[in-house]
Amino acid sequence: MTTPLQTLSLQIFGISTGFVTAGAITALSYSTVPIFLEHPNEVSLRHLRALFSSGSHIFPQLATASSAAFSALAYYAPPSSSLRNQYVLAAVGAIGIAPFTVFVMKPTNMTLKEIGEEGQEGIKKAGGEQRVQELLRRFGRLNALRGGILALGAAIGLKAALSP
Numbered sequence: 001m002t003t004p005l006q007t008l009s010l011q012i013f014g015i016s017t018g019f020v021t022a023g024a025i026t027a028l029s030y031s032t033v034p035i036f037l038e039h040p041n042e043v044s045l046r047h048l049r050a051l052f053s054s055g056s057h058i059f060p061q062l063a064t065a066s067s068a069a070f071s072a073l074a075y076y077a078p079p080s081s082s083l084r085n086q087y088v089l090a091a092v093g094a095i096g097i098a099p100f101t102v103f104v105m106k107p108t109n110m111t112l113k114e115i116g117e118e119g120q121e122g123i124k125k126a127g128g129e130q131r132v133q134e135l136l137r138r139f140g141r142l143n144a145l146r147g148g149i150l151a152l153g154a155a156i157g158l159k160a161a162l163s164p
Helices: 004-037 039-054 059-076 083-096 098-128 129-162
Strands: none
Touching: 004 039, 004 059, 004 083, 004 098, 004 129, 039 059, 039 098, 039 129, 059 083, 059 098, 083 098, 083 129, 098 129
């Protein structure tokens, strides 16, 4: 059993962390990818590799923290209640970016990373400049979708928190 203050703290933390992280992930797609597309692919791929590295050190941890807060709220919610089910869905939505990244995004991410490591030779082997641009656009779309998955989890958590 939790106190009202503990419940409120978990709600605020889970919801705000989920929405802020989703916003940051999505913002990268809408602000960074267009800039990458305006620059030479070799330069863009080098910066994308740095983006992958920095993002991998913060976004998974924040999504996990949001999911943990929703999981705790689900655990302490009355058994067999819709509130418990909503918090479970929120937790799954928050952590859902992990399997999405591994199973859906990883092939694109790894291809871009490998091309970037090989420089101009990698760009040629991949099929040229246009192919790299297509992969960058695909990364942007998938990354925005990943942010949307996390935002959906946070929205479900918000709905649960506002339930009577």
